[in-house]
Amino acid sequence: MPPSTRPADDLAGFPPVAATVDLVALTVRDDALQVLVVTRTGDPHAGELALPGGFVHPDEDLDSAAARVLVEETGMRRPPGHLEQLKTYGAPNRDPRLRVVSVAYLAMAPTRLDPRVRGDAAVAAWVPVERALTAPLAFDHTTILTDAISRARSKLEYTSLAAAFCGPEFTVSNLRRVYEVVWGVRLDPRNFHRKVSSTPGFIIDTGHTVIDGPGRPAALYRRGPATMLVPPLTREQPDT
Amino acid sequence: MPPSTRPADDLAGFPPVAATVDLVALTVRDDALQVLVVTRTGDPHAGELALPGGFVHPDEDLDSAAARVLVEETGMRRPPGHLEQLKTYGAPNRDPRLRVVSVAYLAMAPTRLDPRVRGDAAVAAWVPVERALTAPLAFDHTTILTDAISRARSKLEYTSLAAAFCGPEFTVSNLRRVYEVVWGVRLDPRNFHRKVSSTPGFIIDTGHTVIDGPGRPAALYRRGPATMLVPPLTREQPDT
DNA sequence: TCAGTTATCGTCAAAGTGACTATAACTTCC
DNA sequence: GGAAGTTATAGTCACTTTGACGATAACTGA
Numbered sequence: 001m002p003p004s005t006r007p008a009d010d011l012a013g014f015p016p017v018a019a020t021v022d023l024v025a026l027t028v029r030d031d032a033l034q035v036l037v038v039t040r041t042g043d044p045h046a047g048e049l050a051l052p053g054g055f056v057h058p059d060e061d062l063d064s065a066a067a068r069v070l071v072e073e074t075g076m077r078r079p080p081g082h083l084e085q086l087k088t089y090g091a092p093n094r095d096p097r098l099r100v101v102s103v104a105y106l107a108m109a110p111t112r113l114d115p116r117v118r119g120d121a122a123v124a125a126w127v128p129v130e131r132a133l134t135a136p137l138a139f140d141h142t143t144i145l146t147d148a149i150s151r152a153r154s155k156l157e158y159t160s161l162a163a164a165f166c167g168p169e170f171t172v173s174n175l176r177r178v179y180e181v182v183w184g185v186r187l188d189p190r191n192f193h194r195k196v197s198s199t200p201g202f203i204i205d206t207g208h209t210v211i212d213g214p215g216r217p218a219a220l221y222r223r224g225p226a227t228m229l230v231p232p233l234t235r236e237q238p239d240t
Numbered sequence: 241m242p243p244s245t246r247p248a249d250d251l252a253g254f255p256p257v258a259a260t261v262d263l264v265a266l267t268v269r270d271d272a273l274q275v276l277v278v279t280r281t282g283d284p285h286a287g288e289l290a291l292p293g294g295f296v297h298p299d300e301d302l303d304s305a306a307a308r309v310l311v312e313e314t315g316m317r318r319p320p321g322h323l324e325q326l327k328t329y330g331a332p333n334r335d336p337r338l339r340v341v342s343v344a345y346l347a348m349a350p351t352r353l354d355p356r357v358r359g360d361a362a363v364a365a366w367v368p369v370e371r372a373l374t375a376p377l378a379f380d381h382t383t384i385l386t387d388a389i390s391r392a393r394s395k396l397e398y399t400s401l402a403a404a405f406c407g408p409e410f411t412v413s414n415l416r417r418v419y420e421v422v423w424g425v426r427l428d429p430r431n432f433h434r435k436v437s438s439t440p441g442f443i444i445d446t447g448h449t450v451i452d453g454p455g456r457p458a459a460l461y462r463r464g465p466a467t468m469l470v471p472p473l474t475r476e477q478p479d480t
Numbered sequence: 481t482c483a484g485t486t487a488t489c490g491t492c493a494a495a496g497t498g499a500c501t502a503t504a505a506c507t508t509c510c
Numbered sequence: 511g512g513a514a515g516t517t518a519t520a521g522t523c524a525c526t527t528t529g530a531c532g533a534t535a536a537c538t539g540a
Contacts, residue, residue, distance in 0.1 A: 008522085014258045014295055014338075015258075015259070015296070015297070015298045016256035016257070016258070017256070017257060017258070017259045017296070017341075018254045018255075018257070019255070019257045019259070019330065019339075019341045020255070055254055055255060056255070056257070056330065056341070057255070058255045058332065058339065059332055060332065061330060061331045061332060062328060062329075062330040062331075062341075072311060083311060085327060085328065086329040087325055088325065088343045089302075090259065090301060090343070091302075092298065092299055092300065092301060097518090098254070099298065100256075101259045101261075101296070101302075101341060101343070101448065103328045103330070103341070158398075171518090172518080172519090173517075173518080181481040188498075188499075188500090188515080189518075189519085190496070190499090190500080190518090190519075190521090191498065191499085192415045193518075194497090194514085194518090194519090194520090194521095195496090197496085197519090198496095210337040211506065211507090212505075212517090213506090213516080213517080214506065214508070214515070214516045214517065215505075215506055215507075215515090215516045215517025215518065216503095216504055216505040216506050216516085216517055216518045216519075216534060217505070217517090217518080218517075218518060219519090222510095230474070231471060231472075231495095231496070231497095232471075234470070234474070234497085239483065338507080396483090411487090412488090413486075413487075426530085428529070428530075429486080429487075429488085430487090430488075430489080430490090430530090430531080430532095431528070431529065431530080431531095433487075433488065433489090434488095434489090434490095434528090435527090435528085437488090438527095451536095451537065451538090452486090452488080453537090453538075454483080454484065454485045454486065454537065454538040454539075455485045455486025455487065455534040455535050455536075455537055455538080456485085456486055456487040456488075456535055457486090457487080457536070457537065458486075458487060458488090459487085459488090471496095471527070471528095473525095474528085
């Protein structure tokens with residue numbers, strides 16, 4: 001057997017790579033899907049927008065690294081909402097300096113979280129995804145962002161994760177707005193209300209109501225224990 | 241800003257890791273879901289079963305590395321069926337020798353593919369997943385296998401990937417057997433036939449039939465262009 | 481030829497969905 | 511202080527899909 005056939009058993013001289021995590025933190029604010037980006041200060045891609053990211057520390061696992069980076073960029077105690085591994089990107093030349101294998105994570109955060117304003121120039125900020133996708137992003141971050149949005153859109157169909165974009169208490173309208181913004185469609189308020197309220201464990205009535213602008217007060221709900229939506233919500237609705 | 245806060249910008253002295261791919265190749269044979277495993281020859285875990293894997297070469301991307309490893313282990317020209325990235329595993333001590341970040345891939349292969357019988361002791365072989373999950377697997381491969389099976393089961397619900405387990409031509413019964421074996425349930429042959437034949441682009445009639453054992457000859461189909469199943473197939477069926 | 485087996489076609493009631501009517505309960509504008 | 515406008519929520523109805531299951535077709539083996 002030639003040595004190159006079983007390199008995994010030859011640990012001396014393994015090809016070293018850098019392991020990083022990149023974060024796609026999404027939120028819904030101002031009726032738009034927004035993503036958390038930083039401005040790069042160093043080369044390559046100095047001055048361009050990029051996804052927050054960083055090395056995986058020697059003593060932490062990948063999920064911890066992602067949570068740490070998210071906390072560092074947003075300044076919150078614990079990452080609320082939802083954080084899941086998205087996909088790993090490792091094309092040989094995605095970073096011109098060295099071989100980097102980056103594990104991308106998808107975070108869904110409530111609107112009220114403000115990114116930390118840091119002392120240096122690399123300020124994290126929410127920008128609408130349309131802007132982030134048309135602006136030049138560093139490295140292969142446009143690809144990562146595209147994949148993340150695609151994943152987020154799919155997940156809304158068959159999971160109850162849309163509530164991760166809302167605060168601890170929300171109305172059915174808030175929840176519907178999340179779907180409409182992420183999917184870019186209009187949903188019938190009556191059918192949407194029927195679907196989410198008839199799915200056991202999706203939303204739990206808190207007994208309170210809120211008045212927001214004109215119209216009848218809306219009931220406040222919190223997330224229920226359900227995680228899957230069966231049957232799923234469908235997004236095939238023309239926005240007329 | 242302390243140096244440890246932005247390690248991604250400090251490339252000198254980045255913590256080096258080894259990047260590998262691990263493969264969960266699944267197939268349906270002998271009415272059982274089976275997985276391709278190798279027997280480890282070196283430490284650690286010498287003599288134990290493990291998923292096929294190997295280093296990512298300096299000049300290849302992750303998908304190519306996975307396809308290469310699959311070809312090396314099964315001896316086929318090109319990986320047929322289906323190959324997709326599953327998840328990345330990078331716990332600090334998953335390999336006692338050094339920090340290894342492993343990108344796991346899920347492959348779905350037709351039954352007829354035989355793993356290459358190699359000259360040394362590390363022979364790849366199909367084993368039923370029940371056996372692989374009860375036997376001690378090297379490293380965190382039991383976790384990886386569990387995740388892969390879970391992903392495969394989900395994918396059968398909302399995609400047409402079940403056909404990836406079949407050869408180029410198959411009967412509706414063959415396809416149904418795939419679902420029954422992967423899900424571990426019994427499906428009504430009449431309802432299943434109605435569902436797959438009424439989904440546009442799922443299966444295409446070749447005009448031929450085959451006789452296999454007693455019973456009316458079955459029509460032969462090949463994979464159609466459809467990739468998604470809307471609405472999905474559901475697996476909530478008690479096997480009575 | 482007959483019994484057994486598998487493939488395929490139909491039937492029917494229950495569940496879910498899209499489109500839409502009807503009320504309820506607020507705000508805002510004369 | 512209404513009237514009009516707006517949002518929330520409850521129903522209605524036709525249509526689609528599904529699960530359960532009856533019926534028929536077309537083969538094998540005794």
